Amino acid sequence: MKPNERAEVRRHLPAPPEQVFAAFTKAEVVSRWLTPSPDVKLTVLELDFREGGRYRFAYDTPEGQRMLVGGVYRKIEAPARLEFSWLIEPPDVHAGIESQVTVLITASATGSDLLILHERFGRADANERHAEGWAGALEQLHHLLHP
Amino acid sequence: MIHALAGGEARSAGELGQKFRSAQPTISRHLKVLERAKLVERSVEGRVHRFRLRQKPLQEAGAWIERHQRFWNGALDQLETLLEQGIR
Numbered sequence: 001m002k003p004n005e006r007a008e009v010r011r012h013l014p015a016p017p018e019q020v021f022a023a024f025t026k027a028e029v030v031s032r033w034l035t036p037s038p039d040v041k042l043t044v045l046e047l048d049f050r051e052g053g054r055y056r057f058a059y060d061t062p063e064g065q066r067m068l069v070g071g072v073y074r075k076i077e078a079p080a081r082l083e084f085s086w087l088i089e090p091p092d093v094h095a096g097i098e099s100q101v102t103v104l105i106t107a108s109a110t111g112s113d114l115l116i117l118h119e120r121f122g123r124a125d126a127n128e129r130h131a132e133g134w135a136g137a138l139e140q141l142h143h144l145l146h147p
Numbered sequence: 148m149i150h151a152l153a154g155g156e157a158r159s160a161g162e163l164g165q166k167f168r169s170a171q172p173t174i175s176r177h178l179k180v181l182e183r184a185k186l187v188e189r190s191v192e193g194r195v196h197r198f199r200l201r202q203k204p205l206q207e208a209g210a211w212i213e214r215h216q217r218f219w220n221g222a223l224d225q226l227e228t229l230l231e232q233g234i235r
Contacts, residue, residue, distance in 0.1 A: 036221035
């Protein structure tokens with residue numbers, strides 16, 4: 001499956017790669033930063049940090065909305081590379097859209113350079129394939145061209 | 148084809164045929180496929196059929212990207228603060 005689109009974020013961080021990598025590996029540390037803003041609380045429901053291990057996060061907004069995200073750690077190469085799948089659960093508008101996060105960490109003179117690549121794939125749920133969405137439309141197109 | 152329609156304007160099948168230097172039936176077949184995939188919409192004025200790229204699928208992908216871009220930017224702000232303070 002080829003990604004349709006991706007989000008990409010780069011950041012210089014004031015710590016060596018080992019420390020930056022370690023921030024992804026433990027529930028008690030992850031819950032202190034891996035949220036879109038400080039007022040969105042992250043509860044780590046599961047974090048089995050090994051290749052093939054699963055994670056599941058619950059995000060609670062101040063308005064009382066909850067978003068659930070889960071996935072599998074696909075590649076762990078400390079302290080340089082980490083890959084995991086990312087799937088938002090219903091009833092979110094983006095539920096069922098499969099995606100993968102790749103974290104790349106390189107040493108720099110003053111710390112680390114971090115690159116997050118978040119690639120979007122199609123919808124996992126066949127029932128939602130015909131719903132709105134570029135991914136679903138492209139899948140339909142594929143079937144039409146290659147019946 | 149999608150690229151040719153990416154400007155957002157509606158184009159007639161004839162205009163698209165000239166652009167690709169393809170036979171009109173080939174163009175019509177491509178457009179029909181895109182229409183069935185709901186990537187392109189058709190409007191008919193008399194004998195002229197115009198085609199336009201549907202905006203919604205693109206916007207939906209755009210919203211996903213924007214949301215996750217914002218998510219990671221916000222998360223990395225917090226990671227940066229945490230690393231400055233030192234993880235304990």
